[in-house]
Amino acid sequence: MKMPPLTLVIGDKNWSSWSLRPWLAMKRAGLAFEEAHVTLRQGDDTKAQCLAYSPAGKVPVLKWGDETIWDSLAILETLNERVPGAHLWPADGVARAHGRAISAEMHSGFTALRRDMPMDCTHHRPGEGMNDAVAHNISRIIAIWTEARGRFGVTGGGPYLLGPFSIADAMYAPVVSRFDTYAPDLVALGDRDSVARAYMETINAMPEMREWVMDARAQMMAAS
Ligand SMILES: N[C@@H](CCC(=O)N[C@@H](CS)C(=O)NCC(=O)O)C(=O)O
Structure with a gap:
């Protein structure tokens, strides 16, 4: 399967625990992807930045080609399903x-x-x-x-x-x-x-x- 361009939208790395989760799995799977950054703890400005990427208004968000996938666990499950060789769940x-x-x-x-x-x-x-x-x-x-x-x-x-x-x-x-x-x-x-x-x-x-x-x-x- 040909991989489309991938962009992972994440918050500040010091604080964004939800962002770390898919980022770690994507790195671990050896995927090539761009990062896009949202600055957290800026009130309405943070919300506006998040909403520019996803209607849920939170990060992480994975841009999979033209598709938008939001929420850490949904992103992780999608990676497991779509990335050949990632093996993010055991076979058992x-x-x-x-x-x-x-x-x-x-x-x-x-x-x-x-x-x-x-x-x-x-x-x-x-x-x-x-x-x-x-x-x-x-x-x-x-x-x-x-x-x-x-x-x-x-x-x-x-x-x-x-x-x-x-x-x-x-x-x-x-x-x-x-x-x-x-x-x-x-x-x-x-x-x-x-x-x-x-x-x-x-x-x-x-x-x-x-x-x-x-x-x-x-x-x-x-x-x-
Ligand atoms: N259930 C979501 C939680 C995501 C979440 O709460 N993200 C925080 C950053 S770590 C966020 O986007 N905060 C910005 C806001 O709520 O305005 C997930 O698993 O991805």
């Missing part, structure tokens, strides 16, 4: 269903974590944002990572949640960034076997994650 149906469930849980949940520990990948703010609701979210995420690694990761033959890199990892990568920034005590919150800690190392070791953070730093410097 049970692992795939599990991956979809934990990705949907991320997409629709963890509101306390998202509100009180927003992605801020160029900063270190240990202790900020912690409260009971956030702690509850973090414990659930540790349980998700531990179960996925235990049931599918090791047998799947890779260091990611389902073994090889998948959409589930794209969905949880910004959580790894938040844990780095706010440094919650993962052991106290349930990471007794250090599975979450090891998973964070896996995500942080991805060259694509490093590239994102370097770009975020450059954007922050340019804006200051």
Whole structure:
């Protein structure tokens, strides 16, 4: 299949956790694509910039030739379906269903974590944002990572949640960034076997994650 020109519209790399998700998967899949940037945290101006790309008024947005695909999870599923060789879901149906469930849980949940520990990948703010609701979210995420690694990761033959890199990892990568920034005590919150800690190392070791953070730093410097 001939790929049409692809443009991924994203927000500031320091803050835009939803943008990181498809960006990471597209880089990982080796896709050539242009980036278009929207400046977040500018009120009506941000909304107008987003609306120029999508009626939903949010980023990320993927321009696939003349088509517009919005919403991180919809973009990721479309990439899995259309990009030959991307393999963004495992072939095993049970692992795939599990991956979809934990990705949907991320997409629709963890509101306390998202509100009180927003992605801020160029900063270190240990202790900020912690409260009971956030702690509850973090414990659930540790349980998700531990179960996925235990049931599918090791047998799947890779260091990611389902073994090889998948959409589930794209969905949880910004959580790894938040844990780095706010440094919650993962052991106290349930990471007794250090599975979450090891998973964070896996995500942080991805060259694509490093590239994102370097770009975020450059954007922050340019804006200051
Ligand atoms: N459910 C959407 C959420 C997208 C979202 O909230 N994006 C934020 C940036 S990370 C945004 O566009 N904010 C601008 C605004 O709401 O005006 C997705 O998964 O893509």
